[in-house]
Amino acid sequence: MPSSPSTNPRTARNILTGLRSIMASRGNAQAKLNQVVDRIAEAVNSEVCSIYLRRDGLLELFATHGLNPEAVHVTKLAMGEGLTGFIAKNVETLNLDEAASHPDFQYRPETGEEKFHSFAGVPIIRNQRAIGVLCAQHVDPRRYSEEEIEAFQTAAMVLSELIGSADLVDDSLIENNNLQDAGADRLSGLQLVKGKASGYAVFHQPRVKIEHTVADDTEAERHRVYSAFDKMRDQIDQMTSQAEFGVAGEHIEVLETYKMFAYDEGWSRRINEAIDSGLTAEAAIERVQQHTRMRMRQIDDPLLAERMHDLEDLANRLLRIVSGQMSTAAQMGLRKDTILIARNLGPAELLEYDRRRLKGLVLEEGSLTAHVTIIARAMGIPILGRVKNIKQFVREDDHLLLNVDENILFVRPSSAMEEAFQAQLELSQKKRETYSALRDQDAVSKDGTRVIVNINAGLRDDMAMLNLTGADGIGLFRTEFQFLVAATLPGRTGQLRFYKDVLEAAGDKPVIFRTVDIGGDKPLPYFQPSDIQEDNPAMGWRALRIGLERDALMKVQARSLIEAAAGKTLNVMFPMVAEPWEFDEARAVFEQQLAFLRSRKKQLPLKLRYGAMLEVPALAECLDVLAPRLDFLSIGTNDLTQFLFAADRSNPKLAERFDWLSPAILRFLKRISDTAARLDIDLSVCGEMGGRPLDALALIGLGIRNLSITPASVGPIKAMIRSVDVSEAAALLDNVLAEAPANPRDIISNWAKAHNVDVG
Numbered sequence: 001m002p003s004s005p006s007t008n009p010r011t012a013r014n015i016l017t018g019l020r021s022i023m024a025s026r027g028n029a030q031a032k033l034n035q036v037v038d039r040i041a042e043a044v045n046s047e048v049c050s051i052y053l054r055r056d057g058l059l060e061l062f063a064t065h066g067l068n069p070e071a072v073h074v075t076k077l078a079m080g081e082g083l084t085g086f087i088a089k090n091v092e093t094l095n096l097d098e099a100a101s102h103p104d105f106q107y108r109p110e111t112g113e114e115k116f117h118s119f120a121g122v123p124i125i126r127n128q129r130a131i132g133v134l135c136a137q138h139v140d141p142r143r144y145s146e147e148e149i150e151a152f153q154t155a156a157m158v159l160s161e162l163i164g165s166a167d168l169v170d171d172s173l174i175e176n177n178n179l180q181d182a183g184a185d186r187l188s189g190l191q192l193v194k195g196k197a198s199g200y201a202v203f204h205q206p207r208v209k210i211e212h213t214v215a216d217d218t219e220a221e222r223h224r225v226y227s228a229f230d231k232m233r234d235q236i237d238q239m240t241s242q243a244e245f246g247v248a249g250e251h252i253e254v255l256e257t258y259k260m261f262a263y264d265e266g267w268s269r270r271i272n273e274a275i276d277s278g279l280t281a282e283a284a285i286e287r288v289q290q291h292t293r294m295r296m297r298q299i300d301d302p303l304l305a306e307r308m309h310d311l312e313d314l315a316n317r318l319l320r321i322v323s324g325q326m327s328t329a330a331q332m333g334l335r336k337d338t339i340l341i342a343r344n345l346g347p348a349e350l351l352e353y354d355r356r357r358l359k360g361l362v363l364e365e366g367s368l369t370a371h372v373t374i375i376a377r378a379m380g381i382p383i384l385g386r387v388k389n390i391k392q393f394v395r396e397d398d399h400l401l402l403n404v405d406e407n408i409l410f411v412r413p414s415s416a417m418e419e420a421f422q423a424q425l426e427l428s429q430k431k432r433e434t435y436s437a438l439r440d441q442d443a444v445s446k447d448g449t450r451v452i453v454n455i456n457a458g459l460r461d462d463m464a465m466l467n468l469t470g471a472d473g474i475g476l477f478r479t480e481f482q483f484l485v486a487a488t489l490p491g492r493t494g495q496l497r498f499y500k501d502v503l504e505a506a507g508d509k510p511v512i513f514r515t516v517d518i519g520g521d522k523p524l525p526y527f528q529p530s531d532i533q534e535d536n537p538a539m540g541w542r543a544l545r546i547g548l549e550r551d552a553l554m555k556v557q558a559r560s561l562i563e564a565a566a567g568k569t570l571n572v573m574f575p576m577v578a579e580p581w582e583f584d585e586a587r588a589v590f591e592q593q594l595a596f597l598r599s600r601k602k603q604l605p606l607k608l609r610y611g612a613m614l615e616v617p618a619l620a621e622c623l624d625v626l627a628p629r630l631d632f633l634s635i636g637t638n639d640l641t642q643f644l645f646a647a648d649r650s651n652p653k654l655a656e657r658f659d660w661l662s663p664a665i666l667r668f669l670k671r672i673s674d675t676a677a678r679l680d681i682d683l684s685v686c687g688e689m690g691g692r693p694l695d696a697l698a699l700i701g702l703g704i705r706n707l708s709i710t711p712a713s714v715g716p717i718k719a720m721i722r723s724v725d726v727s728e729a730a731a732l733l734d735n736v737l738a739e740a741p742a743n744p745r746d747i748i749s750n751w752a753k754a755h756n757v758d759v760g
């Protein structure tokens with residue numbers, strides 16, 4: 001963070017004291033405003049000081065010291081017009097020694113301002129929008145000092161509070177303007193979960209509204225800020241030490257920057273100085289933030305802009321601590337259709353939201369196979385990821401139209417945009433209806449090959465999808481989701497009841513239960529078993545590695561599953577098996593529990609089938625060793641590809657780097673598919689790759705005949721299978737594998753078009 005020279009808080013304090021006495025004085029609002037501009041002009045020794053406020057969508061000159069008084073209530077500027085309009089539109093501070101040098105400069109002859117050279121202006125902000133502008137002008141081409149700019153910012157904050165409390169002007173004038181449309185914006189990002197939604201912006205960590213700007217007791221405010229800094233530093237330290245589990249979805253790099261800022265002495269010193277000038281702790285944090293924002297913009301360095309983003313997050317965190325407004329939007333409850341905005345989210349955080357009201361998610365980070373994305377996909381919540389600087393464009397409660405199918409987010413849409421969006425929604429609805437017509441149709445290719453289409457599940461509500469989609473069964477039941485939504489480690493009775501319900505809901509259809517896969521990007525807040533620091537948690541102590549070492553956890557789960565499946569077939573699958581002995585040990589835990597229950601004369605499952613996930617590449621080399629003891633094998637392409645490419649699946653920087661349709665992955669999968677066929681292993685694919693029509697087409701071409709996918713993909717995947725000739729797809733893939741072209745996705749996509757294969 002660039003440090004600003006230490007400032008003397010006297011000027012700001014002078015202004016604050018002045019404003020206070022003006023407010024306490026008698027007189028009408030106009031007279032008070034006139035006194036305010038006189039006082040500020042005097043305090044900063046400026047020839048001009050003016051206040052513009054928004055009325056009917058325009059910035060109107062409400063009071064001036066130094067400009068032609070006749071111009072008051074006559075001079076009006078549109079948002080974005082001239083320097084004043086620029087400040088209001090961009091909610092940005094300007095400090096220019098030569099106003100005419102700015103590209104947006106315009107002058108209004110009725111004000112008599114042509115003789116003034118220097119210009120400084122700050123936005124008067126309420127609810128993150130500019131409701132006016134406070135500006136100063138001077139004949140000499142001099143730049144206003146840091147101290148003076150800070151004094152303006154302080155004055156603007158107090159003015160905003162006074163306007164808010166209707167002490168200064170008739171609040172109703174401003175209020176209407178405040179809600180005025182700030183103009184539509186269109187942002188783009190990375191498609192994480194397809195879909196469309198209309199709703200209102202809610203920030204996962206809501207911005208704090210500053211109610212009071214002027215402090216009654218400066219010492220008390222200083223203490224509040226001190227203890228907030230202590231708390232914040234503790235929080236950041238704790239988050240950094242838990243970062244190997246990706247707690248709260250924060251990325252390690254972000255945490256490091258947080259830490260740097262959290263301990264930055266310059267930052268805390270400037271906040272203290274702002275408090276010295278008479279501001280409350282909240283107002284001081286905000287004012288310093290405004291000032292830093294201005295300085296960062298002047299530097300115009302993209303790297304610093306990124307850092308600014310981190311500092312904004314941190315300043316908001318500090319504000320939340322100091323004001324005691326710590327809840328997330330989930331804890332405060334959603335009141336209407338919501339499009340949630342967050343930097344990133346952990347899976348458990350997403351699950352805290354009310355599914356009926358949460359219509360979409362926009363992330364500044366995010367990646368395709370992070371678990372939060374997988375859960376949102378299962379919940380049918382569209383996600384647009386990697387949307388840059390969203391906080392600059394979107395304010396709380398803005399109307400948003402999210403169209404992830406086309407990677408667009410419309411902010412404050414015009415009515416024409418809304419109409420077009422509605423038309424698109426209807427089209428998608430029609431498409432969905434076509435897909436649901438396939439519900440009772442089997443996935444059989446044009447040349448008669450039957451492909452099993454299962455769904456992935458993990459939550460109780462997912463069970464309804466089995467019937468809705470007409471899927472063949474559940475190919476991956478992520479049992480850890482139940483652990484993620486619980487406040488404490490689920491016990492045996494709870495698990496037993498839950499698994500029973502799942503099997504009952506599935507009826508005759510098979511369910512493959514995967515034993516808990518915790519760790520990596522699925523940390524359990526109440527179970528942080530690692531006593532070592534893990535730099536690479538995805539490759540660390542997770543899944544079966546935890547299960548085998550903490551075998552009490554696994555025993556409880558084994559016993560619950562066996563009891564739940566009494567009289568039925570139980571399919572269990574172990575995650576992250578790297579070597580055959582791990583599978584054998586896991587299996588032994590189940591066999592032990594089986595023997596125990598048998599000795600107790602409990603009713604047992606009719607059959608117990610054991611499977612392994614192939615997601616660690618090493619296992620592919622030992623399939624022959626494992627095959628005699630294996631009932632089935634499921635390829636987890638999410639983890640498998642992250643290990644093949646050495647590319648963290650939840651690292652947003654790598655989100656777009658590698659493609660599932662790369663020759664390396666396709667060749668690897670082909671080898672497994674051929675080996676499984678040779679060894680007569682029942683093989684499926686249960687990663688996200690299988691739910692994307694073009695990628696699934698490639699899998700079919702590689703010989704895969706069993707897919708387990710997210711429920712929303714069942715229709716599109718069945719449509720693809722029913723329109724493809726499997727032998728032709730196999731020939732295509734043979735070619736792709738042999739030639740290893742640079743762009744297999746384009747080749748497969750063009751082929752699909754030419755062969756009328758429905759890939760969505």
Ligand code: PEP
Nearest residue numbers: 615636637638639686687
């Ligand atoms: C996978 O890794 O592909 C998989 C299906 O498991 P998960 O996404 O839960 O890690």
Ligand code: MG
Nearest residue numbers: 615636638639
């Ligand atoms: Mg996995």
